[in-house]
């Protein structure tokens with residue numbers, strides 16, 4: 303179990319992690335008001351998905367265009383708990399059936415469906431935030447990877463899955479809240495999550511969770527499994543005939559990506575206060591791939607910056623030119639793929655890092671030089 | 678005859694594969710003894726590569742049996758066949774270009790093959806020593822930290838052979854290991870192969886007759902998916918059927 307720390311994280315990795323920690327825990331909070339900080343917290347929830355995509359796509363070559371599914375499943379699990387807490391008989395006394403979520407009442411349901419019952423428990427809901435996405439990822443993974451479905455076919459199937467889930471959620475209004483999603487979430491174990499103070503605290507919780515996921519992703523990448531993913535991307539047969547069950551590794555990394563996305567979805571629900579099918583379907587799933595591509599699909603830190611930057615641009619531009627945003631996003635994606643295939647992380651490692659290194663080495667040399675005459 | 682026979686490591690019987698009606702391998706049988714070096718020769722398209730594909734599970738057979746030390750390989754998964762002790766080198770060098778020579782060899786080290794095992798695999802001294810040892814054998818001990826992408830064609834072939842050696846398979850299958858090599862590389866490879874075929878059974882596909890004569894215990898001549906002739910190099914070379922279809926031109 304023990305691997306030396308330097309094989310887990312090089313000095314350069316540590317610098318990168320430290321800079322991101324400063325950005326998330328210091329720079330953003332001191333420079334933004336609560337409203338904007340909450341907005342950035344929302345952007346960061348997409349980073350969870352992008353980190354998973356770095357593992358699946360960047361390292362393993364498995365492109366999923368359906369990560370919104372896992373984000374949504376995690377988000378819905380959290381939303382179901384919060385909705386049940388908000389739907390006390392007192393709060394819902396005007397309904398024909400008090401004590402059940404309002405959208406159920408509007409859809410003539412007279413009792414809580416059995417599969418909603420366990421979501422009265424916070425512990426169960428938190429477990430489900432990870433377990434439900436992983437369960438679905440496992441089913442899809444086994445069905446696809448055992449049959450050796452990969453590449454474009456896999457991407458299309460995940461896309462279809464995103465479409466199916468959206469249709470299902472919208473169609474089953476009485477059970478899911480339909481197209482509006484699950485809204486009007488209020489408290490978490492009695493703690494009002496709508497106040498400014500709660501939003502700030504949740505922003506930090508989100509930041510801590512993001513780092514937990516980043517460390518997990520770093521651990522996977524730096525393990526032999528991480529190198530196997532790269533090997534599989536290039537020479538799948540060679541890996542297979544070196545005695546590895548290739549499908550098992552693909553299933554694992556796909557499930558890991560789903561778990562990360564699910565946590566991101568739950569953090570979204572907590573910070574934004576609702577969950578809806580617009581976050582599950584095809585368009586958000588593709589956007590998530592773009593965050594990852596812009597950040598650099600080979601870098602987990604790059605993925606975080608990609609999610610921040612693209613979402614910030616989206617908010618800024620879509621306020622002024624709403625109809626142009628999708629076109630702009632498409633153009634950005636094409637430009638990144640053509641000009642900077644390794645995204646922001648590639649620009650950093652090719653142009654910025656060498657300069658920093660030179661600077662460091664130079665100042666180290668200066669210091670050494672300054673020391674010599676004194677001796 | 679489907680049970681294990683201590684005289685043979687590998688028993689291939691009635692092996693047939695049909696691609697849309699075309700029988701690339703047709704009712705083929707042959708037997709490999711312990712420590713034997715069997716060379717398969719035959720014209721292009723004779724089905725040589727397909728035979729290796731069938732044995733290692735890359736292609737599913739239509740009918741027949743491949744018995745390795747008492748285990749039927751035809752209904753085993755590729756990675757299980759590897760763990761049973763069968764190693765396979767591909768015709769075109771297959772190495773992981775984005776990884777270093779060291780990492781290439783490390784991934785072939787026979788430990789940590791499950792998901793959990795791979796996550797917790799430790800690069801301990803034993804692993805390092807073994808990789809160093811193999812790297813010396815395949816003439817790459819100075820290139821351990823180099824990316825495989827920067828190796829020459831011949832060096833990539835050696836690296837792949839090294840990746841098999843580190844597995845220490847009981848049956849080693851090599852598909853045209855010296856094809857595309859320079860004369861100097863060829864000579865070094867012959868020397869390498871002569872060393873590594875000791876203490877294990879080997880199946881080699883090769884065209885270079887001088888090379889075949891040098892290493893073969895026995896030769897199987899394949900033609901249109903069937904055995905045309907089998908025996909010592911000398912016997913095969915003097916077989917009129919062989920002269921007619923293969924060596925004669």
Ligand SMILES: Nc1ncnc2c1ncn2[C@@H]1O[C@H](COP(=O)(O)OP(=O)(O)O)[C@@H](O)[C@H]1O
Nearest residue numbers: 696701719720721722723724725726727728736
């Ligand atoms: N997967 C496949 N599908 C269809 N035909 C194949 C397949 N694999 C091999 N063949 C055919 O089988 C024949 C034997 O091929 P191969 O074993 O590669 O020959 P060799 O290695 O002896 O040159 C060739 O005619 C080839 O086209």
Ligand SMILES: [Mg+2]
Nearest residue numbers: 725726727768
């Ligand atoms: Mg061939």
